[in-house]
Amino acid sequence: MYGGEDEQGSQAEAAHGGVARQVAEVSFAVHNILASIADEEARFATILMPPPGRSRWTPDEAKRRTGRQVAKPAPPQKKISAIHTLAKDEEVAATRGSTTNPPCRRSV
Template identity: 50%
Template sequence: MPLTTLLDNRWVASRWPKERRQDGVSYTVHNTVHKALAGIADEDARFAKILHPPWHEKSKTHRWTQDAAKREVGQRVNHPTTVQEKINKVHDLLEDEKVAARVATDLLRQPQVVSEVVEDQTAMHLVNRAQVDRSHRIAAQRLEAVPQPTKQAIQRAREQVRHNREYIDLVGACATFVAAAGQIMPTLRGHSFTEEERERVHANLARVRGATEWIGQAIDTGDLSLDEGLAALLRGE
């Protein structure tokens, strides 16, 4: 017997005095159940738990099994039954990134799976981000193969596209703020503000004014630098 196995068994035995151990099951199940429940730190809770086995659907009796004991202490079960247990099992099998990528590709060919994925905003954001990153890699590889003059022209075009996109983002941010304010203000008719609420709103309005002045100055002069006072204001300090 390996020394580690011997020490492990000795630890499990130390958690269960002889009079607290449960008989009537095979050694394998017996040992696994006691080992799993040995992880319950509170001694009284541990001894009480083993006296109340859960319902076993197959045998229609209350009994301990390896999976039941593992389930009680949050360990991975050998035969998952719930959705979350099955998900955990799948995650264990997909630790290899190449295997996970192959399985994900196969699953996304199923219409029902795709419809579920598009409902998850985080998943869709990651997919879109991956598509953009892939496009950038392909563009960079193709750019390496063209002559230098053409490469420079392409680079200038890409910078112009980036500039246009950033310009649209800036205009959109301003429009979003104005639209949001236009929707919120009418709902405040008749609302009484506390002193703390007024102070908080005025503090945030000062940040808005500081941001708009910075934007206007940057557009007019091309200087994007911030003085310390404005930087602190925008951080909310």
């Protein structure tokens, strides 16, 4: 159990759509955020494996993993680096390039 909750408290939480089981080292906030991962096996595999370069989950890292808005966004340089990395990947660039529309030309 997490945070000294009793069995009845955990069951009540699960009955209301909350987290049915928890990993003691991970905060309730992180469990709550990652609860949006529908597949329970995938969710707990995610919970047990902190983000690369981190020793534990933070609420912002959990929100990033689930695509939610974070309290402390990544710095602009990190975003630019990610875009450059994606642009170097030929497969991603080819996929993105095929969905772009050509410029609109008007005849006068």
